[in-house]
Amino acid sequence: MPKVLISDELSDAAVNIFKTRGIEVDFQPQLGPDAAKLKEIIGNYDGLAIRSATKVKADIIAAAKNLKVIGRAGIGVDNVDIPAATAKGIVVMNTPFGNSITTAEHAIALMFAAARQVPEANLSTQAGKWEKNRFMGRELYAKTLGLIGCGNIGGIVADRALGLKMKVVAYDPFLSAERAVQIGVEKVELEELLARADMISLHVPLTDKTKNVLSRENLAKTKRGVIIVNAARGGLVDEQALREALESEQVAAAAFDVFTIEPAKENVLFGAPNFIATPHLGASTNEAQENVALQVAEQMSDYLLTGAVTNALNMASITAEEAPRLKPFAALAEKLGAFAGQIADEGLEEVEIEYEGDVTKLNMKPLTASALAGILRPLLQDVNVVSAPALLKERGVPLTESTRDASPIYDSLIRIKVKTGGKWRTLGGTVVAGAPKIAEVKGMQLEAPFHPAMLFINNSDKPGFIGALGTLLGEAGVNIATFHLGREDVGADAIALVGIDQAPSDSVLTAIKNLPQVRYAKLLRF
Numbered sequence: 001m002p003k004v005l006i007s008d009e010l011s012d013a014a015v016n017i018f019k020t021r022g023i024e025v026d027f028q029p030q031l032g033p034d035a036a037k038l039k040e041i042i043g044n045y046d047g048l049a050i051r052s053a054t055k056v057k058a059d060i061i062a063a064a065k066n067l068k069v070i071g072r073a074g075i076g077v078d079n080v081d082i083p084a085a086t087a088k089g090i091v092v093m094n095t096p097f098g099n100s101i102t103t104a105e106h107a108i109a110l111m112f113a114a115a116r117q118v119p120e121a122n123l124s125t126q127a128g129k130w131e132k133n134r135f136m137g138r139e140l141y142a143k144t145l146g147l148i149g150c151g152n153i154g155g156i157v158a159d160r161a162l163g164l165k166m167k168v169v170a171y172d173p174f175l176s177a178e179r180a181v182q183i184g185v186e187k188v189e190l191e192e193l194l195a196r197a198d199m200i201s202l203h204v205p206l207t208d209k210t211k212n213v214l215s216r217e218n219l220a221k222t223k224r225g226v227i228i229v230n231a232a233r234g235g236l237v238d239e240q241a242l243r244e245a246l247e248s249e250q251v252a253a254a255a256f257d258v259f260t261i262e263p264a265k266e267n268v269l270f271g272a273p274n275f276i277a278t279p280h281l282g283a284s285t286n287e288a289q290e291n292v293a294l295q296v297a298e299q300m301s302d303y304l305l306t307g308a309v310t311n312a313l314n315m316a317s318i319t320a321e322e323a324p325r326l327k328p329f330a331a332l333a334e335k336l337g338a339f340a341g342q343i344a345d346e347g348l349e350e351v352e353i354e355y356e357g358d359v360t361k362l363n364m365k366p367l368t369a370s371a372l373a374g375i376l377r378p379l380l381q382d383v384n385v386v387s388a389p390a391l392l393k394e395r396g397v398p399l400t401e402s403t404r405d406a407s408p409i410y411d412s413l414i415r416i417k418v419k420t421g422g423k424w425r426t427l428g429g430t431v432v433a434g435a436p437k438i439a440e441v442k443g444m445q446l447e448a449p450f451h452p453a454m455l456f457i458n459n460s461d462k463p464g465f466i467g468a469l470g471t472l473l474g475e476a477g478v479n480i481a482t483f484h485l486g487r488e489d490v491g492a493d494a495i496a497l498v499g500i501d502q503a504p505s506d507s508v509l510t511a512i513k514n515l516p517q518v519r520y521a522k523l524l525r526f
Contacts (some may be wrong), residue, residue, distance in 0.1 A: 001022060001024050001450050002023050002049070003046050004023055004045060004300065007028055007029070007048065007053075008031075008032045008051035008054050010293045010297075011052060011289060012313040014049075014291065014294055014296075015202055027317065030069050031054070045066060049297070049300060054079060054331075064088070068303070068304065069091045070085060070092045071093045071094075072296065072373065074095060077092060077186060082121065091312050093296065094296075094311055094384065095311060095388040097387070102283055104156035104515055106282045106284075108160050109240070111229050112140070112430050113276050114229065114276055115227060117252065119276055120135065141166070142167070145158075145201060146170070146171070146194070146197025148170075148203065149232065150203065155183055158183055167186075168182070168369065171190045174379070174392075174397060175347065176396030177396075179396020190218070192292065194357035195223065197223060198227070199226065200228050200229070200286060201230075205379075206234070206385055209378075211235050211300075214236065214237040216241035219238070226250075227251070228254040229256075232263075234258040236258040237256075247273060252274075255275075255276035258280055258282070264277070280428060304439050311384055316334070318363075325362060326367065329359055332429050332431055333371040336371060336427050336429045336438075336510050337371035337373065337377075338375070338525075339376065340374070341376060341379070342378050342522060343456065350397060350399075351370055351392070351417070352417040353371055353399070353402070354414070355402070355414055355415075356406065356412065357404075360405060361414070372392055373388040375388075376388050409445075410430040415427065427440070428441075441486060442493070444495055446497065448484035449499070450526045452526055453500050453503050453523065454499050454523075454525075456497060457469070457495065457521045457522075461487045461491050465517040469496070479501040480498060503523060
């Protein structure tokens with residue numbers, strides 16, 4: 001009988017799902033914050049069900065000798081070391097859509113509270129002051145709401161804001177013009193949003209590209225008197241700069257549900273004028289808690305009893321019967337997608353996936369989902385193979401799939417094309433002896449294994465390039481693990497895929513880009 005540990009608060013109905021499915025449950029809802037105790041006992045369990053209080057770090061995963069699945073009741077998995085879990089063969093699941101409405105409603109609530117100074121007015125009134133003239137608010141009607149991120153939750157916020165007769169502008173590289181029209185928002189660049197918005201609400205994950213998206217510089221570009229709401233992730237706004245903007249009244253008010261460091265027992269924003277804080281309540285409604293709890297219990301039970309994988313962040317969702325045949329191709333599709341996503345530097349405008357040869361005889365749906373998850377994950381880290389197709393569709397990014405019964409060179413080939421900045425970038429790969437390999441880039445043939453860190457370089461085929469690159473990496477102490485080349489013709493367009501054991505610094509990467517033969521260079525991670 002499989003055994004599951006629940007180390008955070010989860011509803012009784014979720015506990016009963018495990019029991020009725022024949023799974024032994026150890027319900028210890030107060031255990032989560034006690035990392036030492038969790039590490040001591042985790043080796044006894046096949047599954048671990050958590051919320052946000054439990055931090056599943058690498059040392060705990062290392063001690064989890066029997067663990068097969070970690071289920072997060074909610075969206076964010078910042079508290080799980082996914083690479084460590086993947087390396088140990090532990091499936092990590094979440095419940096991506098169970099609390100979307102709740103989080104969107106909380107953002108709207110914060111917007112109202114900030115616009116009408118509800119918390120301060122409440123305290124003043126209950127203190128017997130009746131300061132009616134002190135609390136002069138502002139209407140939301142006819143104001144411009146700027147959404148930074150317009151995916152699932154952002155789209156719900158837009159719908160509610162339009163119902164309030166607000167005008168909505170959105171900055172989201174994945175949002176197509178057609179999708180924007182469909183949901184009634186105006187797609188704009190970040191600079192325009194900052195200049196036009198009366199209120200700004202953030203709805204993006206925390207990634208390298210979104211960290212401090214509202215930086216000191218960008219806060220200075222906002223309309224004076226703007227209201228800022230963050231119910232997404234801490235770290236999206238420069239908190240020190242926002243404090244100063246509140247004090248100078250560049251920002252009239254701000255309402256945050258999330259902070260850079262949580263639990264936020266102290267923060268530079270606390271005590272700032274017209275600042276409202278809530279303790280990460282975005283998903284805290286009875287309905288949302290029940291939904292995600294039931295969902296994660298069902299998903300974990302299915303996996304432990306039948307091998308079915310649903311809403312997994314580190315492997316494709318496939319049935320137990322399909323798994324042996326699909327697994328190597330799912331890995332290939334995900335890695336090719338990750339390659340494509342990392343070089344989609346100017347947003348994602350269109351995606352095409354081509355299948356050739358024997359792979360066309362398999363169930364290609366999970367393969368496409370794996371590819372899309374790989375493409376989207378560099379910007380949307382919480383995406384998984386189940387949510388990826390829906391997220392792509394929400395943003396109105398066209399997806400085309402095609403098949404060809406035979407492949408000219410290989411038994412099977414998967415080719416991914418992404419359109420970014422009006423230009424297509426094309427990658428192809430195959431499976432050789434069970435391992436995924438890169439087979440073509442920009443139509444140029446080569447056969448390169450994936451490496452955890454790789455340099456992708458597009459260069460002109462001229463003497464001196466390889467030597468100059470090797471010298472730069474050698475002087476920087478970066479060891480070359482693999483080196484594969486492809487070219488169109490002598491002296492024409494060429495590519496280099498270089499597996500490296502250490503990631504180069506930004507200055508070394510800049511030096512590579514400045515080599516006279518180099519047209520494009522990118523550090524990739526797999």
